[in-house]
Structure formats: C-alpha cells, structure tokens
Amino acid sequence: LVLSANGTTFWNGAAIDEASLTKELLAAGAAKDDLEFQTEAYARYERFDQLIALVKKSGVKQIGFVGNDGFAKFDK
Numbered sequence: 425l426v427l428s429a430n431g432t433t434f435w436n437g438a439a440i441d442e443a444s445l446t447k448e449l450l451a452a453g454a455a456k457d458d459l460e461f462q463t464e465a466y467a468r469y470e471r472f473d474q475l476i477a478l479v480k481k482s483g484v485k486q487i488g489f490v491g492n493d494g495f496a497k498f499d500k
C-alpha cells in the first residue's frame with residue numbers, strides 16, 4: 425500500500441479507488457496477510473489517518489511501515 429504526496433493510493437503498484445481498496449484489505453485481513461505501507465514525505469496526514477482506519481477495520485493484524493529508516497536520524 426502506497427500513499428503518494430498528491431493523495432493517490434496505490435495497491436501493488438496500481439492506483440486504486442476506495443471501494444476496491446476496501447475489498448483488497450478485507451481479503452488481506454481474512455487471509456491473515458501482512459501489509460507494507462509506504463507514505464511519501466509530503467502526503468497529507470489526514471489521508472494517512474483515513475487509510476490506517478481502513479486497515480484497522482479490515483482485520484489486517486501486521487503492518488510494516490516502509491521507508492521510515494530515512495527518518496531514524498535527525499541532523500542538527
């Protein structure tokens with residue numbers, strides 16, 4: 425799952441609408457699949473929060489956040 429800076433959501437590399445994403449997440453939750461979530465740096469937090477809520481409702485139990493390692497250290 426990828427959230428772009430302009431708010432577009434991608435599933436396995438393809439843009440996806442909310443209804444289709446909900447179906448995919450429910451299937452992933454039922455299959456007990458893990459989910460990787462990547463958010464571009466300038467994506468709006470509000471949209472990120474909406475997607476996290478969808479993930480929680482879907483039953484997905486394991487989620488990994490991809491790309492956060494770049495924020496592990498902060499330069500002065």
